[in-house]
Amino acid sequence: MTDTRIRLILLDFDGTLADTRRANTLAYVAALGEAGYPLTEEEYEANYFGMRCEEFLTRFGIADPAERERLRLRKIALYPSFFDSVRLNRPLWEFCRQFQAQGGRVWIVSTGSRANIDHVMRHLGIGGPEEKREAATETAAADKGAETGPEAPLGRVDGILAGPDIPRAKPHPDCFLEAMRREGCSPRETLIFEDSPIGIEAARRSGASYFVVKL
Numbered sequence: 001m002t003d004t005r006i007r008l009i010l011l012d013f014d015g016t017l018a019d020t021r022r023a024n025t026l027a028y029v030a031a032l033g034e035a036g037y038p039l040t041e042e043e044y045e046a047n048y049f050g051m052r053c054e055e056f057l058t059r060f061g062i063a064d065p066a067e068r069e070r071l072r073l074r075k076i077a078l079y080p081s082f083f084d085s086v087r088l089n090r091p092l093w094e095f096c097r098q099f100q101a102q103g104g105r106v107w108i109v110s111t112g113s114r115a116n117i118d119h120v121m122r123h124l125g126i127g128g129p130e131e132k133r134e135a136a137t138e139t140a141a142a143d144k145g146a147e148t149g150p151e152a153p154l155g156r157v158d159g160i161l162a163g164p165d166i167p168r169a170k171p172h173p174d175c176f177l178e179a180m181r182r183e184g185c186s187p188r189e190t191l192i193f194e195d196s197p198i199g200i201e202a203a204r205r206s207g208a209s210y211f212v213v214k215l
Contacts, residue, residue: 009099010176013110013117015195016091019215020120022039023082031075050110050196052169076115083123097155107159111169113154114162127135129159170202177206
């Protein structure tokens with residue numbers, strides 16, 4: 001039997017590479033509170049944590065698309081105010097850096113907002129791909145200028161798929177399969193790190209091996 005070498009690591013972001021749970025929660029609580037929508041940390045974490053922003057706001061009862069978009073942008077703007085609670089999963093990142101040094105490739109694959117991910121990565125000292133990123137699919141003004149900057153003291157990922165780059169969210173495996181396609185890797189050559197039940201299910205459906213992360 002022929003051994004297949006792992007060539008690609010795919011990382012979920014929130015809850016896997018970075019512990020952003022409380023920062024995300026507080027940013028939503030603050031954005032909704034400003035607009036007169038009462039929401040507690042406990043309510044958000046119990047009922048909505050891990051959902052895409054659009055799905056969360058819709059389920060929360062905000063029917064107007066323009067209002068949902070305004071709240072989404074306000075949450076992005078407030079998010080950095082809570083970065084003192086964000087922590088990098090250092091053992092995982094150091095493993096990825098060693099993997100890169102041996103010729104492997106490392107991508108972030110998340111259904112979260114690209115702007116939010118870029119903000120946190122910059123805060124942590126991790127850079128995005130060195131090549132110029134393709135035009136963002138999120139065109140709102142608040143997203144502009146949010147890409148990871150040139151300084152990356154802790155190194156860089158080789159690619160990022162996030163938010164609207166992925167039409168069908170997890171637990172569909174589309175995001176992982178698309179990253180594999182772009183790198184020219186098969187599921188047998190890919191290793192996925194995930195933390196949430198829907199992310200783990202997406203990893204399972206992709207056919208790749210995966211590890212469950214608990215921060």
